[in-house]
Amino acid sequence: MIVLGIESTAHTFGVGIVQDKEPYILADARADYVPEKGGIHPRESSRFLASMAGKVLSEALSEANVKPSEIDAIAVALGPGLGPCLRVGATVARTLSIYLSKPLVPVNHSVAHIEIGLLLTNSRDPVVVYLAGGNTMIVAYNEGRYRVFGETLDIALGNLIDVFAREVGLGPPYVVKGVHVVDKCAEEGGKLLDIPYTVKGQDVSFSGILTAALRLYKKLIAGKADYTLNDICYTVREIAYSMVVEVAERAIAHTGKKEVLLVGGVAASKALQEKFKAMAKYYDVEVKVVPPKYAVDNGVMIAWTGLLAFKHGVTIDPVKAVVRQRWRLDEVDIPWRK
Numbered sequence: 140m141i142v143l144g145i146e147s148t149a150h151t152f153g154v155g156i157v158q159d160k161e162p163y164i165l166a167d168a169r170a171d172y173v174p175e176k177g178g179i180h181p182r183e184s185s186r187f188l189a190s191m192a193g194k195v196l197s198e199a200l201s202e203a204n205v206k207p208s209e210i211d212a213i214a215v216a217l218g219p220g221l222g223p224c225l226r227v228g229a230t231v232a233r234t235l236s237i238y239l240s241k242p243l244v245p246v247n248h249s250v251a252h253i254e255i256g257l258l259l260t261n262s263r264d265p266v267v268v269y270l271a272g273g274n275t276m277i278v279a280y281n282e283g284r285y286r287v288f289g290e291t292l293d294i295a296l297g298n299l300i301d302v303f304a305r306e307v308g309l310g311p312p313y314v315v316k317g318v319h320v321v322d323k324c325a326e327e328g329g330k331l332l333d334i335p336y337t338v339k340g341q342d343v344s345f346s347g348i349l350t351a352a353l354r355l356y357k358k359l360i361a362g363k364a365d366y367t368l369n370d371i372c373y374t375v376r377e378i379a380y381s382m383v384v385e386v387a388e389r390a391i392a393h394t395g396k397k398e399v400l401l402v403g404g405v406a407a408s409k410a411l412q413e414k415f416k417a418m419a420k421y422y423d424v425e426v427k428v429v430p431p432k433y434a435v436d437n438g439v440m441i442a443w444t445g446l447l448a449f450k451h452g453v454t455i456d457p458v459k460a461v462v463r464q465r466w467r468l469d470e471v472d473i474p475w476r477k
C-alpha cells in the first residue's frame with residue numbers, strides 16, 4: 140500500500156510518500172516559508188505554500204519513482220493550524236483525490252507528530268511530550284484515543300523561546316546548527332532570576348514568563364541590572380523546561396508507562412533532553428527523541444498517519460473535507476492502536 144500525504148498547516152508545504160513495508164519512506168519533499176522579519180503571517184505563508192505546491196508535489200513523485208496511479212490514498216492534514224495555510228493543502232489534496240479517483244484520508248497534524256515519532260524510535264506505548272511552536276502537550280494513549288495529561292493554557296513553549304529570542308535580537312534564525320539560540324545563550328548564564336514558575340494542576344502557562352523575561356531585558360539595556368542576557372536565557376530555559384518535565388513526571392507516575400517520547404520542533408533541545416533523562420532515571424523510564432529531520436513539520440508524518448488510518452477504513456468525502464483550525468488530538472479516534 141502506498142499513501143501520499145500533504146502537510147500545510149503553518150509554514151511548510153510538505154509532500155511525503157510512504158508504503159506499509161520497509162523502507163517505509165519513499166519520498167520527503169518540502170518547502171519552508173521563512174518570514175523576512177517577525178513571526179509567521181498566515182496569509183503571506185499561505186501564498187508561499189500555494190506557490191510551492193506544484194514543485195514540491197512533482198519532486199516527491201519523482202523521488203519515490205511512483206506513478207500517480209500506483210498511489211492508494213491521498214492523506215492531508217486538515218488541522219490544527221492556520222486557516223489560510225490549511226486551505227492550501229486541503230485544496231491540493233481534494234483536487235488530487237477527485238482527479239485521480241483515490242480515497243481522501245483526513246489526518247490530525249498533532250497525531251501525525253506522535254505517529255512518526257513512534258515509527259522512527261520504535262516506541263510502543265510512551266508518554267508523549269509534544270513541544271512545538273504552536274503546541275505544548277503531554278499526552279498518552281488510553282482506550283482508543285490520545286488523552287491529554289497536560290497542556291499550555293496560553294502560548295506554546297516554542298512560541299515563548301522564539302518570541303523572546305526575536306524581542307531581544309537573538310533571532311531569527313532561531314535554530315543555528317541544530318541548537319536554539321536561547322539554549323545557546325543560556326550556556327554562558329548561571330544566575331537564576333525571578334520569573335514565574337507557573338504549573339496549574341497539570342497545565343502550564345508561559346505568557347507570564349515571556350512578560351517577566353522581557354521586563355528583565357528592559358532593565359538590562361537600561362543599565363540597571365546586575366545580570367546578563369545569558370542569565371535571562373538561562374532562567375527562561377531552566378524554568379520553562381522544568382515546568383514541562385514536572386507535568387510529564389506526574390503523567391508517568393499516573394499511567395505507569397515505561398517510555399517518554401519527545402516530539403515536535405523543541406524536542407531537539409539537548410538541554411531539554413538532559414532534564415528528561417535525569418527525571419526518567421528516577422522512574423526507570425526510557426527517553427526517546429524523534430530524529431530532528433522529522434521533529435519539524437513534514438509530509439511524511441501525514442502520509443504515515445494517513446496510511447495507518449486508511450488501513451482502518453478512515454476516509455472522508457472530498458466535498459466534506461473542510462479544514463479545522465482548532466482540531467484537538469483528543470477528538471481523534473485511533474483505531475490502529477486498539
Ligand code: FE2
Nearest residue numbers: 252271435436
Ligand atoms: Fe507541527
